Amino acid sequence: MIKKKLAILGIVGVPANYGGFETLVDNLLDLLPKFLDVTVYCESDAYPEKLDTYKGANLIYVNKKANGAQSIIYDALCLFKSYKSHDYILLLGVSGAIVLPFIRPFTAAKIVTHIDGLEWKRDKWGWFAKKFLKFSERLAVTFSHGVISDNKHIQDYVQEEYGKPSFLIAYGANHVNFVNSEPYLKKFSFLGSPYIFTVCRIEPENNVEMQLRAFKECDIGMPYVVVGNWNANEYGLKLYHDYSTVENIILYNPIYETDELNVLRSNCFFYLHGHSAGGTNPSLVEAMYLGLPVIAYGVNYNRETTFGRAHYFADFEELKELLLNIRELDRESMMDDLYKLAKKNYSWRAITKKYIKMFNSIG
Numbered sequence: 001m002i003k004k005k006l007a008i009l010g011i012v013g014v015p016a017n018y019g020g021f022e023t024l025v026d027n028l029l030d031l032l033p034k035f036l037d038v039t040v041y042c043e044s045d046a047y048p049e050k051l052d053t054y055k056g057a058n059l060i061y062v063n064k065k066a067n068g069a070q071s072i073i074y075d076a077l078c079l080f081k082s083y084k085s086h087d088y089i090l091l092l093g094v095s096g097a098i099v100l101p102f103i104r105p106f107t108a109a110k111i112v113t114h115i116d117g118l119e120w121k122r123d124k125w126g127w128f129a130k131k132f133l134k135f136s137e138r139l140a141v142t143f144s145h146g147v148i149s150d151n152k153h154i155q156d157y158v159q160e161e162y163g164k165p166s167f168l169i170a171y172g173a174n175h176v177n178f179v180n181s182e183p184y185l186k187k188f189s190f191l192g193s194p195y196i197f198t199v200c201r202i203e204p205e206n207n208v209e210m211q212l213r214a215f216k217e218c219d220i221g222m223p224y225v226v227v228g229n230w231n232a233n234e235y236g237l238k239l240y241h242d243y244s245t246v247e248n249i250i251l252y253n254p255i256y257e258t259d260e261l262n263v264l265r266s267n268c269f270f271y272l273h274g275h276s277a278g279g280t281n282p283s284l285v286e287a288m289y290l291g292l293p294v295i296a297y298g299v300n301y302n303r304e305t306t307f308g309r310a311h312y313f314a315d316f317e318e319l320k321e322l323l324l325n326i327r328e329l330d331r332e333s334m335m336d337d338l339y340k341l342a343k344k345n346y347s348w349r350a351i352t353k354k355y356i357k358m359f360n361s362i363g
């Protein structure tokens with residue numbers, strides 16, 4: 001039986017490096033090529049050693065940047081390269097949706113767009129960028145054969161805003177593993193005692209500044225360790241300058257070595273998650289799968305993802321109060337609940353089967 005052809009667009013590429021959509025695709029490829037003939041479009045500059053195939057998928061390289069404003073051109077080029085030769089197109093993010101109205105009448109491919117957590121709401125974008133992304137979202141929903149929402153809150157939004165149902169498919173997490181702290185104690189001396197941990201992109205909507213300020217004002221007897229891309233923009237550079245010398249705060253640049261990142265996550269006293277925009281956030285479901293107790297910013301997305309079983313804060317004062325009482329918070333039952341919920345809802349095998357079922361359902 002000849003497999004139907006699927007093109008996956010909208011990511012830097014695979015093998016994955018430090019990105020939610022990249023990790024999604026990398027894990028989908030463990031099973032997806034058994035059912036479909038998969039091609040993944042990758043950013044040429046990001047992969048000096050260019051593989052022809054990866055995990056059974058064909059790789060095609062495009063000579064444009066996959067992030068920032070150039071992502072519009074990158075995604076559009078990928079769409080033009082793929083629309084005649086594939087049965088399905090999976091577009092991750094809405095940047096390239098501007099060309100969907102022009103492609104849709106001339107392709108037999110079924111187009112599915114993962115709208116990625118209402119990107120237009122993010123604080124990092126200016127007025128024009130927000131308007132463009134909202135317009136792109138509308139085009140994506142209107143001209144795709146299917147839409148993926150990775151969170152119930154986003155699924156409800158798509159239904160209310162556009163009157164269109166969407167496929168609810170979350171993000172997997174069982175690619176993360178507990179790592180024992182002992183071999184790393186020399187490199188990360190704080191591993192031997194309680195600490196709070198966050199890994200995220202350093203952007204305003206992730207509330208890193210609020211969290212750093214709370215720790216600066218609260219001496220709770222344990223350090224706050226943050227891994228992020230501090231050098232990516234002026235905002236991050238300023239935060240690093242202001243807080244890297246604070247006694248109870250430890251800041252690291254991105255860590256790409258999986259075991260090193262996992263050892264920092266695995267052994268923390270609490271995982272602190274400040275994201276205020278987006279859908280099912282990868283770092284949050286990964287923390288759940290590691291069985292970490294979680295303090296999260298109390299937006300609907302985070303409450304949906306954690307099934308209401310984390311501790312939540314709405315503002316700076318609520319976060320300070322949680323930190324000052326952190327040793328009294330119930331950790332054990334939360335750790336057990338979050339792990340069980342992650343195992344049931346965020347396993348990659350189950351997520352991949354949902355993708356396959358979705359493709360089959362749209363023809």
